[in-house]
Amino acid sequence: MTSSADSAMLGDFLAFTLAGDAPAVRDGICADGAVRWRWLGDGVLVLEPAEADASNALDAPDARRASVLVSAGVHGDETAPIELLSFIVRDIAAGALRLACRLCIVLGNPPAMRAGDRYLDDDLNRLFSGRHAQFADSREAPRAAQLEAVADGFFDDAFGARWHVDMHTAIRASVFEQFALLPHTGTPPARAMFEWLGDARIAAVLLHTAKGNTYSHYTAEHCGTLACTLELGKVRPFGQNDLTRFAGADRAVRHLVAGEPRGAGAGVDADADVDAPGGHPPMPRVFTVIDQITKRSDALALHVAADVANFTPFVRGTLLAEDGDYRYIVRHDEERIVFPNPKVKPGLRAGLLVVDTTRETLGALV
Missing domain, CATH: 2.40.50.630 (OB fold (Dihydrolipoamide Acetyltransferase, E2P))
Structure with missing residues (x-):
């Protein structure tokens, strides 16, 4: 079972990570025995259902369980989604949020988070797909290589749907306060992703037309994920975020983690702006x-x-x-x-x- 020290880690993964601590043991059981967890290093945690069955509502009924990577803090000063992820870990560990997938939680740049800076030497979100090899003296370069290895290892064991949601906040205001960026894969975008973004109340989607060096580009190209980068608001210090502004994205991530069908619980949301067929929110606007x-x-x-x-x-x-x-x-x-x-x-x-x-x-x- 999980020790009291490790319960503290799961209960406040953000505080644990900011403190630079390591758990007494690197794996354990939580959620009254329903969830297994593994700590893979600074800011990286894998959670999996303890039971052996592999069904998941995100796939066909006979498909294998989905594998979902959710990351935040690739830029250390983008604090709101980091806080959201810490609460998701807390609720899974406490049994308050059902876990129906293999889940990898990544807090991307803990040293920058501790410093309250976007990055220490170089923008971590420009160092993936091997570009870190060009920055031997950068403190971000080893982290980019490590996060590539984390994604590779996690998705190497995947059999069902593969998702990566990389959550950020923007430096400046936006005509569309919350928007998404989809990496270029050379294939048409997936309806499943757009429907999920609609449920997340994402107003606009930006389509890249060339390969890049971001984390979501890496997992899409090298791990075969349905990947997106979410921009959820403006940069603010820890503790100064109004997390209710990101309720749509938080709810959609939780539905993804819990294996709930599209739009679960959304049809009665007074603020949902639901006008699409079937009671689902409208698709986002798209920019290329x-x-x-x-x-x-x-x-x-x-x-x-x-x-x-x-x-x-x-x-x-x-x-x-x-x-x-x-x-x-x-x-x-x-x-x-x-x-x-x-x-x-x-x-x-x-x-x-x-x-x-x-x-x-x-x-x-x-």
């Missing part, structure tokens, strides 16, 4: 990346307000950026800018340009 502004030098001039919101629209002919002989001018009737940040290091993305592709994307879901 058509270009990006890459910072070539410290001379980059980004011609947008310092506090411009994500998804702010600009009309054809607008000059958005200059960097030496490089100029970015809006080519479509309307383009929206996402993640504008002229302060990144040279060579990194200083902004994404997207266009609305809702109708054609939703029509092509598989």
Whole structure:
């Protein structure tokens, strides 16, 4: 059984991780014997149903149990989803939240979390898919390699559906307060993901059109997951988040963990904005990346307000950026800018340009 010290870890996984502690033993039983847990290292915890049956409502009735990786804190100052994950661990351990899948919880960058910073040396969410090998002196590089290995090992043992939900908060305000990014896989997006995002009350989805170096890109490409990055609000210090603002995403993650069918319990939510067939919330709006502004030098001039919101629209002919002989001018009737940040290091993305592709994307879901 679980010791009192390990119960403290499961009861407040965030506080345990911030303290830099290690459990007295690395595995045990919780939830009155219903759940097995394994501590794999700083901020990494695997929880599995203790019983042997492998049924799961997320798959066909005869399919194997789903494997779900939920991560937060890849940027150490994005605290709200870290707090949500800690509460999910607490509720599973206490038996208050049913566990119907293999679940891997990852708090991505504990040293940055402890420092209250986005990262220590380099953006961890740009170091996956082997890019960490280019940053031998970075304190984030070993963590990227470790988290790749965690995902590989976890999904190597997967037989059913594979999911990865990587939760973040944005630096700036957004026209759509909560939105998702889907990695480029070369195949049409999955209807299951879009329906889940609708249940999570995600207002908009951004589709990447090229491979990247984020955690969700890594698991989608190398582990075969249905993966998404969620942006759930603005960066705030620990303890200063209004977690009720993220109730939709929290509820959807809990339904995923519990193996509950789509929209379970959502139809009677007074704030659900349910108007789709079957009583489910509407699908998110969809935007597709058509270009990006890459910072070539410290001379980059980004011609947008310092506090411009994500998804702010600009009309054809607008000059958005200059960097030496490089100029970015809006080519479509309307383009929206996402993640504008002229302060990144040279060579990194200083902004994404997207266009609305809702109708054609939703029509092509598989």
